[in-house]
Amino acid sequence: MKDLKLGDKFSRIKQKYGIFLVLILLFVVSSLINSNFLSVRNLTNISRQISITTILAFGETILIISGLLDLSNGSVLALAGLLSVSVFKMTGSLILAFIVAIVVAVFCNIINGIMVTKFETPPFIATLAMMAMARGAALLYTNGQNIYRIGDYTVFGQGSIGFVPTPIIFFILIGIVTWYILKHTRLGRSLYAIGGNEEAAVASGINVNRKKMLAYIVNGVFVGIAGVIFMSRVNAGLPNGAVGFEFEALTSSIIGGTSFSGGVGTAGGTVIGAFIVGFLNNIMNLVGVNSYVQQIIRGGIIALAVIYDTRTKKMRTKSQLGNVE
């Protein structure tokens, strides 16, 4: 019994901190490869670069834990950000612009939620459809044109509080919110249960559809905020912006240990996953890897992460069978 306990503890530690060790390894190797890596400026830069996709990744983590998914976050980000910029140009109100972004993104995600809960569409298909629709709507709104001269709107993405850039502040705040929801609320517990075994969650009296809808709404809030930061950083309203962000967000979430089969994942893991992706991109740039090659490597990494997830799950089941039988 005591041995079993120790073994269990060890595998838990490996499970919990394995990905953290990868991050540290990557950090050390990167600093050895290129002396520029380990400068405050470069590290701040990385944090700022990954902040938008990591905010999306937090939403993605919440959804994947619940057995859901969002492929539309890049497009919805663009639509929400664009409308927000446009409202700012019309009214000059930063607060109103901020609210508009959130309302638009939440609205799109409510549609995602309705598709998934009421019409029982697989999340993959529902959000794939939204991905096309939101992008189309954004392009339609400006007839494909970019909106320039956005004035004070840049404060969301280019400002800073003290020496900390605003995107990083949003990144940290939303990370804390995600952690709190997953770890400390009834919603979080319910979402883990739904993703882990939906039928058992129903049989435990959890209102599954309501919780799924809430998960999409939370995701919508995150996507809206990401939209504001994005447009503010690029200094324009880009209907064609943020293409492929869903991929980066998914990668960070999966590398961070969120299991595609649902029920497993954490906010902390997602942060680590995001930094692994950020460090890799950064070091590849610093040593001058061809950008097409970078894309191939990024694809390979997500494949590896999923293989790792599947294998650890198999190993876990196997060692558990050993414990039981």
Place this chain on the structure above:
Amino acid sequence: MGKNVKLRLENIDKSFPGVKALDNINFSAEKGSVHVLCGENGAGKSTLMKIINGVYHQDTGNIYIDDKLVEIDSPTKAKEHGISMIFQELDFVPEMTVEENFVTGNWPTSKFGKVNWKKIRKQAKEILEKEGLDYDLDTKLKDLSISDIQLLEIVKAVSYDAADIIIMDEPTSAISDTEIDLLFDKIRSLRERGKSIIYISHKMDEIFKIADMITVLRDGQLVATKPKEELDIETVISLMVGRKLSENFPKEDIEIGEEILKVKSLNSHRIFKDIDFNVHAGEIIGFSGLVGAGRTEVLRALFGLDSYDSGEIIINGKKIDVTSTNDSIDNGMVMLSEDRRRYGIIPVRSVKENTTLANLEEFIYNGRLHRQKEIEVVEEMCEKMNVKTPSIDTDVSALSGGNQQKVVLAKWMVNDPDIFLLDEPTRGIDVGAKFEIYKLMTALAKRGKAILMVSSELPELIGMCDRIYVMSEGKLTGELKRKDFSQEAIMKLAVG
């Protein structure tokens, strides 16, 4: 020993990280005989069978078939050696038809690789006819009950003629008595054809009906291998648990209180009809009947997992409309499903999270989970229910079946309802854990809870219940009081 031995295992050892699962096991199966393997969960039965079937590989020791040393390193290899295994937990493709299921992985094809469906249909028809079963070949598996599928699985395995060694892991855990008789006929005919059958089971009456030899495992060690004639039920049970069970059922006389649940002419089209019954505080009510009689369906409708067409459900004198599980849970009625893996546990989450899942509001203060309170409640509950787990943070999937069941029960105890609907509460769990579940039921009844139990094991119903309702083909065919209980009386009502 000698010529008659088909399969022989010699000094098998197997360890998993932290546990010695098998310790120097010597085991053999003879031709034309049924060798029953029994032991509590965790005794090593399944590990041993998985070694024979090539899922695991032994650390040390040898396997001989027909006195020749063999190396079984995969299930495919096992099949080549004529070993066929029927697993306890069925994995099947819901969208497959009965016909397709028969030939999966073994499709007869033409020269050009085209599947010969005509031939398959003929084969499948022949098999069903030969085994005296009446299933439509185009029915999808998802439309059949677990017991139907289990029966088909067994038929499939035994119809596979190349198999000389057939391993059955608790094949009767989901099927009814008549189907068990059918299965035993099959097993006997296999025995006559000279096959070696290794049969894993918890059910004592079954074991003694079918066994030629009995082997008992305990904590990874072999404690006895004897012909059936030299053993009896009490001896086997005490060998399994290593202690004598003073009584099989901890039934106590409990004062019956007020009527808590009353059900009036509950109907569900083509599933059950005019169901009338009641349960009082402190009472344990049994629902008996053959599989497919509609017992589980009545429970599911009461709990809100399925809908019903008409009828009244009255809890504590108040008429309740049950449209979802929330309605029943809020009114103090909970259900333990027969399918624990599907409706009971969240396997990837911890014992703690599983235990508090149905009653989270109890632990929320200003929107925040009170972790300390949660830990205290769960630890107290685990101790009270004797849940064997390394810690409350261990994933539920790592526990044995009996302990998983206790966790599901603990979840409902935290909720503290008035009515427990228990569907096959002891299915697939070992003798010791069964006894603990019975004790818990008694303790709940003592606290004035109303308990409704569906079970396919007659001794269990007779041992634990105050009254038994019997169902047949969707209708209640009778109600028996404790003094009138007998297997014969129940069976008579169950067959209609």
